[in-house]
Amino acid sequence: MPLPxxxxxxxxxxxxxREILRSRFxxxxxxxxxxxxxxxxxxxxxxxxxxAAHNCWAYVVGPPGDTSRIGMSDDxxxxxxxxxxxxxxxxxxxVGDIVAVVTRYYGGTKLGTGGxxxxxxxxxxxxxxxxxxxxxxxxxxxTAVVDYASLSALQQACAACEGEILRQxxxxxxxxRLRLPAGRAGEFxxxxxxxxxxxxxxxxD
Numbered sequence: 001m002p003l004p005x006x007x008x009x010x011x012x013x014x015x016x017x018r019e020i021l022r023s024r025f026x027x028x029x030x031x032x033x034x035x036x037x038x039x040x041x042x043x044x045x046x047x048x049x050x051x052a053a054h055n056c057w058a059y060v061v062g063p064p065g066d067t068s069r070i071g072m073s074d075d076x077x078x079x080x081x082x083x084x085x086x087x088x089x090x091x092x093x094x095v096g097d098i099v100a101v102v103t104r105y106y107g108g109t110k111l112g113t114g115g116x117x118x119x120x121x122x123x124x125x126x127x128x129x130x131x132x133x134x135x136x137x138x139x140x141x142x143t144a145v146v147d148y149a150s151l152s153a154l155q156q157a158c159a160a161c162e163g164e165i166l167r168q169x170x171x172x173x174x175x176x177r178l179r180l181p182a183g184r185a186g187e188f189x190x191x192x193x194x195x196x197x198x199x200x201x202x203x204x205d
Contacts, residue, residue, distance in 0.1 A: 005182040007063045009033075009097040011134040016127040020119050022107025027123035029131060032059055032099040035069060045101040053106040056082035056120060059099035060090045067091070077104075077120075081113055085121030093128050097136060100124045140182040141166075141205035145175050146196055153195035161188040177205065 013030035028045045032038035038059035046055040054075045061069035070091075072083030086100055102123045111119060146154050151174050158165055163180030180188055185204075192200045 004063045005138040007096045007136055008133040009095060009136040011132040014127055014131050016123065016130065018123065018126065019107075020115070021109040021111060023109065023111070023119075024103075024105040024107070025119055025123045026103040026105075027100060027127040028103070029098065029100045029124065029127040031097050032061060033097045035059070035061055035071060038071060038099040041099045042101055045103065049103045049105075051105070052103045054082070054104040055101055056086060056104070057099065057101045058083050058086035058090055058124075060087070060096060062096055064094045064096045065091050066096065077116055078113060081116035082120040085117045086124045089121050089124035089128065093131075095128070095131070095133055100127065138182040139179045140185050141177065141179045142185065142188070143175060143177050143203050143205055144192060145173050145201040146192070147173055147199065150174075150192075150196045150200060151176075154192055154200070157188055157191040157195060160191065161185075163188060 010029060010031040013028065015026065015028045017024065017026045030041055032041050038061060042057045049055060054077055056073060056075045056077060058072040059070065070087060072087045074082040082102065086102060090098055090100060102120050144154055154176055158178050158180065161180050161184040163178050165176060165178045167177040169175040189202050192202060
């Protein structure tokens with residue numbers, strides 16, 4: 001099954017903080033399009049908090065809920081009490097290309113396994129509730145060739161499919177280079193061929 005060509009991603013990095021039994025939990029959530037970007041994000045946040053007891057993290061690279069490129073770490077907390085609940089929160093968020101770090105400054109009171117799961121998972125949920133999102137779109141470049149009478153039909157099909165005309169060359173025919181969301185390329189091609197009764201030529205660049 002092909003991956004979606006457009007989905008929501010974090011629009012900016014956000015930070016949320018709360019205190020539980022004198023421990024401070026600081027959650028930082030941002031965008032990571034690759035595992036390397038996620039690792040760099042974790043290093044940067046951890047570098048801001050060298051005195052913290054733990055910098056636990058999780059990430060989901062790719063579309064929302066996709067588990068093919070994920071990562072997590074308890075960073076010294078009991079196994080399964082930090083990274084896993086953080087990852088679960090990210091997988092349910094409806095947002096892709098996302099990374100979260102929860103920094104804990106220990107307050108002297110143990111929270112227990114259940115308390116830690118709630119603290120780390122809840123910290124991510126708290127940040128997600130205030131997260132601004134944007135749409136990530138994969139674009140495709142096409143070249144279409146039409147006669148002069150069909151140029152208007154091409155322009156209309158391009159606009160209807162959220163496309164952008166990049167260049168037009170006028171000779172015996174009109175050669176138009178354009179880009180549009182990859183998921184709408186088939187729709188554009190069909191609309192243009194229908195409008196020109198099959199005379200248009202469309203090719204990927």
